[in-house]
Amino acid sequence: MKAVVLVGGAGTRLRPLTFSTPKPLLPIANIPFLERQLHWLAGYGVDEAVLSLGYLPEAFLEHFSDERFGDMKLRFVIEHEPLGTAGGIRFAAEGINERLVVCNGDVLTDLDLAEFVTFHEARGASATISLARVENPSAFGVVPTRSDGEVIAFVEKPPRDQAPTNWINAGTYVLEPSVLSSIPPRLNVSIERETFPRMLEHPGQLYAMRSEGYWLDIGTPEKYFDAHLDVLAGQLGLPPTPTAKEQSPGVWVEPGAVVEDSATLEGPVLIGAGARVGAGAVVRRSVLGAGAVVGAGAIVHESVLLEGARLGDRESLDRVVLGDDVRLDVGGAA
Numbered sequence: 465m466k467a468v469v470l471v472g473g474a475g476t477r478l479r480p481l482t483f484s485t486p487k488p489l490l491p492i493a494n495i496p497f498l499e500r501q502l503h504w505l506a507g508y509g510v511d512e513a514v515l516s517l518g519y520l521p522e523a524f525l526e527h528f529s530d531e532r533f534g535d536m537k538l539r540f541v542i543e544h545e546p547l548g549t550a551g552g553i554r555f556a557a558e559g560i561n562e563r564l565v566v567c568n569g570d571v572l573t574d575l576d577l578a579e580f581v582t583f584h585e586a587r588g589a590s591a592t593i594s595l596a597r598v599e600n601p602s603a604f605g606v607v608p609t610r611s612d613g614e615v616i617a618f619v620e621k622p623p624r625d626q627a628p629t630n631w632i633n634a635g636t637y638v639l640e641p642s643v644l645s646s647i648p649p650r651l652n653v654s655i656e657r658e659t660f661p662r663m664l665e666h667p668g669q670l671y672a673m674r675s676e677g678y679w680l681d682i683g684t685p686e687k688y689f690d691a692h693l694d695v696l697a698g699q700l701g702l703p704p705t706p707t708a709k710e711q712s713p714g715v716w717v718e719p720g721a722v723v724e725d726s727a728t729l730e731g732p733v734l735i736g737a738g739a740r741v742g743a744g745a746v747v748r749r750s751v752l753g754a755g756a757v758v759g760a761g762a763i764v765h766e767s768v769l770l771e772g773a774r775l776g777d778r779e780s781l782d783r784v785v786l787g788d789d790v791r792l793d794v795g796g797a798a
């Protein structure tokens with residue numbers, strides 16, 4: 465099975481991190497988000513993924529320079545102007561004439577893709593949308609359905625008290641070739657606002673499946689941080705990384721990290737390869753990337769230090785993401 469992954473957005477809500485690294489390549493607990501997503505797809509037999517690129521395409525080409533992810537073949541398609549979600553899918557799927565899985569490149573999920581495809585097939589759908597339940601749907605596309613899953617309407621970002629349901633478009637789709645060919649080529653088209661609503665004019669085409677699994681859109685700083693703690697808590701059903709060892713409950717340390725005896729690690733915590741935590745420092749509910757440094761006596765609370773970031777002696781961080789190689793040392797000692 466083939467997949468298209470939409471990774472062309474500029475990720476404006478995660479600036480300044482996304483000025484230099486596109487959102488899908490930002491790490492979640494030390495593994496680039498997109499690698500986590502490709503691993504999930506591969507687990508369901510996806511053997512080829514087309515990455516629909518637009519913003520900072522060279523970062524993806526460098527990251528996956530051998531055009532593979534494990535056994536999965538990767539193809540890159542670069543949009544020279546943003547084509548929106550449907551336009552981007554159409555452009556990326558040029559020449560593909562078979563059923564496709566499509567995912568937004570910013571959704572962390574453990575959706576059962578096999579169950580999703582079976583649901584789609586059983587209904588003879590042209591397109592099926594995965595749905596996630598959220599407490600407050602007002603920032604999302606809300607999707608009420610009939611009991612068999614046929615979509616009734618799309619309600620974009622309703623006021624909280626007017627949302628017809630808490631089930632929202634979770635950003636993973638199965639699409640038949642007929643849907644791809646109905647999208648006008650090389651135009652900016654939104655699948656949520658144009659393609660899917662238009663399909664409602666023809667009953668029996670568009671279905672949606674509710675999934676109670678893990679789902680998080682990592683697109684805001686708060687959610688980006690939450691994704692780290694969720695991964696550390698095992699909410700995706702896997703250890704946070706294949707190589708980290710759990711030294712005590714919730715405290716994960718990669719090989720080569722150096723934590724001074726007098727430092728305190730309060731889980732959930734992940735200390736990356738070659739990272740250093742100085743004497744008397746406290747790291748609590750946080751992630752240190754590879755080679756990150758926390759100075760002596762420093763306090764890191766609910767924060768992420770990306771690769772190579774350095775926090776000086778006796779400095780403190782509280783709900784901050786320190787970008788890669790950023791050095792924070794007000795006292796001048798890092």
Ligand code: GTP
Pocket residue numbers: 470471472473474475476477478487516517518543545546547548549552553568569570683
């Ligand atoms: P914000 O600017 O913070 O809203 O982030 P974003 O640019 O990622 O936009 P949004 O979260 O709405 O996008 C959802 C998914 O679609 C992300 O995976 C984006 O990379 C992708 N995306 C958005 N617009 C485009 C586009 O024009 N082309 C392609 N190929 N992908 C897009």
